[in-house]
Amino acid sequence: MSMAGGHHYRIAVEWTGNQGTGTSGYRDYARDHVIRIAGKPDIPGSSDPAFLGDPARHNPEEMLVASLSACHMLWYLHLCAEAGIAIIGYRDQADGMMAMESDGAGQFSGVVLRPQVTLAADANVEAARALHHEAHAKCFIARSVNFPVTVEPVFQSC
Template sequence: MSGKEHHYPVTITWTGNQGAGTSAYRAYSRDHLINAGTKPAIQGSSDPSFRGDPARWNPEELLVASLSACHKLWYLGLCAGAGIVVTAYEDRAEGWMVEEAGGAGQFTRVLLRPRVTLAADADVEKAAHLHHTAHEMCFIARSVNFPVEAEPEFV
């Protein structure tokens, strides 16, 4: 591998010992904290389907959010470089995961639905094409083994 390597240290601290540790499947909470340097901690848990806290972020949501954020960051940068003025961006992304009978599972698809507000004189065709380029460049999308699709809407 050639090129510049980046390193991302993250600490996950389980906070769900309710006194008996993992003595039984129902004896512990799935809660944890996600830390990276001096940034505010993210409160995590598992999906509520797996006894997690619905008020906390789960890994599946964080994966979908990472794909969405990566695409957005590339897209905005590409637009800035191409002279296309974006004034607002919101993505209602969704991910689908299949759980197998034995408990293992995997994501089968993520769909990004960015709603992009452009300046009045923007080239909408060029703006649409840059979503394809953003997808080709997104570090996270290039790292997963399932389809990541985008259905942009322009305002």
């Protein structure tokens, strides 16, 4: 939703993992939850399986890496379209690394984006490569995190 001078995002998260006794013990509840955004399909969430989460559901750490990847991609496609560089395909294999502390706390130490970009036959590869730097500089999510996000693009032409 747009607001004067910015945008506002309203998201509801509801815990659905009460198995009858609430959080009476660490192993007595499921980490399941539902992420709801008005007018869109629900997203089933849980914690990472290492923290007793359901591996069939999305966890916050995966969603953060996915947000970085998608934000970069969308900026990149936008910048290429403006520059007249035709992108035919785009796929990213992103990796996020999280460091754990002895007290159970943790934080991301970095994310590596590895976009595989298919260019139209007549596209300028060097110009396409340079636009990854600009996309990274403009990505709202990358600008908001306190850890390094590295972009390692690979190009091919069709």
